[in-house]
Amino acid sequence: MEGYYYVYILVSEKDEKKYTGYTANLPLRFEAHNLGKVASTKHRRPLKLIYFEACLSQEDALKREKYFKTHYGKMYLGKRLKSYFTGQEKTYE
Template sequence: MMANLFNEYYFVYVLLSLKDGKKYTGYTKNLPSRFEAHQNGKVESTKNRRPFKLIYFEGCLNQQDATKREKYLKTFYGKRFLGNRLKSYFTG
């Protein structure tokens, strides 16, 4: 039941490169599969920055909301939001 529920969402996610310490933000319909693709070097834009840790994700009800949210999280204010949201993660 729950697995089917997650198939109805698009996910906006943030990866932390354990190689260079930088973050990557994207969106996908299938988060486990997309994360695996990043880890296995099958995503052109991140293949030289592996390995990754998934540090944040949120679900959206449709693709339009996910793309808007992804764009927002890449802005100055979006990065500030993530910094505040993940403050305890980054400060230990």
């Protein structure tokens, strides 16, 4: 959808680490990550999109991204994604 900014969480299928980012074009950004065009994730491919939120402004998306990178944000995501991680070998904290 146009006019939204997306905060997203990726998980590496290689090292099982998470990556948090934001973008105005989620499909294009996800493709860039998996094609190795994003320096911070290019050696961690393949990546899987496990969560996203839509925000009405870039400022809100950036604030949300920063929150997700804090201790409390990681706790929130752990609870929010509990059903995703159920059955996974490792937990993501």
